[in-house]
Amino acid sequence: MLTLVRSLWRLPAPPDASPATGWDRAFVALVAVLAVVETVLRPDLDGRWLTLATFLVWLPTLLARRTQPLLMAAVFAVVVAVEMVVGWASDGHEPDDLNTAVVGLLIPYSLTRWARGRDLVPGLGLFLLVAGTSLVAQPLPPADRIGGSAVVVAAAAVGAALRSRSMLRTRQLDVVRQQERERLARDLHDTVAHHLTAIAISAQAGLAVADTRPEAARDALRRIDEEATRTLAETRKVVRMLRTEDEAADRPLDDLAGLAVTAGAGPSVEVHLADDLDDLSPTVAAALQRIAQEAVANARRHAQEASSVRVEVCRRHDDVELVVTDDGRPTARSARGFGIVGMTERATLLGGTLAAGPAAGGGWRVTATLPAEGGR
Structure with a gap:
């Protein structure tokens, strides 16, 4: 008691x-x-x-x-x-x-x-x-006393039941808010970090050749302008996503091909997409695009002396596999950064897996395997 x-x-x-x-x-x-x-x-x-x-x-x-x-x-x-x-x-x-x-x-x-x-x-x-x-x-007769006591207990029980329901609803809302904050943080990291990395690399390259090669510095400024425009567009996509229920609507798989970079500062990026990806769930396509974007950003940010980054997406029976590798010099890169955490969360939410670590032949490798029908 x-x-x-x-x-x-x-x-x-x-x-x-x-x-x-x-x-x-x-x-x-x-x-x-x-x-x-x-x-x-x-x-x-x-x-x-x-x-x-x-x-x-x-x-x-x-x-x-x-x-x-x-x-x-x-x-x-x-x-x-x-x-x-x-x-x-x-x-x-x-x-x-x-x-x-x-x-x-x-x-x-x-x-x-x-x-x-x-x-x-x-x-x-x-x-x-x-x-x-x-x-x-x-x-009063005993029956009235018992009935009066029962009515009092019933009134208190109704209040307690409604209180429990209200507290449960509050906890559910707190969980939803936390999930939304995590999703927002993940999307902002995936979008803004990728383009800011490209801007930083271009700015460093422009500063390095500004005195000896003015035309190269102008090229760097153009790339910075392009990346800043993309950053603004991606930020607007995140805002639109928060205002709508369809997260995948603004995440087409075609955007993944836009990660390819063949010239400019930093390693080049090659993207190879299989031909049998048209029937992918929009949610899976969105997750692939975001995971690939983050993996490429990590490679460009952390891979020392890397000359290329390769992105491959192909079907494996009922799954779709994304592999991102770079040829950079092995470093002490950690698989515990926020980028890896965000990629792993995206894969796990769809029932898939993600592995990140040093590649057998050198460099870094990120492999994500997702169910092709996930999210439908």
Whole structure:
């Protein structure tokens, strides 16, 4: 029991609690009118005006049932205690309850639905103490006492169930947001990093020959301009992707052929695509293009003394295989960088695999194997 209380005490407040609205105020006003009408129409109620007065003192706290449910429970306990003391002092018994007071069931509901743990425990304890005392003090048959207790428990259970559903929904949204952030980071890395690498290489080459070969420097500037334009276009694609549901629409496999570079600073890039790739799933085509783009960018960035990078895509039965190799001098390149992580995530999400490491004959090799029908 103590463990349960401690667990409840640590509960955070749900994030969906909102202040009172116009509908809430209208509801409170309507209940107040009904309570007055009932009091007037039922002259047989003992202590009816005292009951009405204490009820109207507590009723406005319903407006704070989402943001301050403990206040509602505390005021309820105080007014009921005052009502009982005054009733017993005046005529020796507790005043009768209004039928309108059934809205008091919103107290256990609101506590289990919106209260943080440190408010839930004392608030629910106060309400159960008051409700239990009232059930015992009134001359009720056992069936009514059992029914009243069941109704209170049901109200609290409904609030707890809706709270659990809300918290589950919040966690699901947090997971979706995290996945979206990871996807955005991966796409920005894949697109921007690739073109910025080309810009950096071209700028370094231009600076190296600016004094001796002005025409080569002008060629470098043209390449920088082209890469900057592509970077802007790719960034816009990422933004469009975030605004649409179809990620693959802006990722055609034809873009993979655009990775080929035959001249300029840095190693050349050769792209060889098999002829039987037309029926690939758009999602698989997008993943191949992104993985190849990142692998080429890594090769141009890290491969020392590399003269060429080769990209091959072919079918292997029900799979499609992408191989990117370079002829650079073996270095201490790590397979743990963000680029490798992003490529591996893309392959894994489609049920494929990715391996990256030194090639047998020197250089670096990235091999991705994806199911051809993945994502359909």
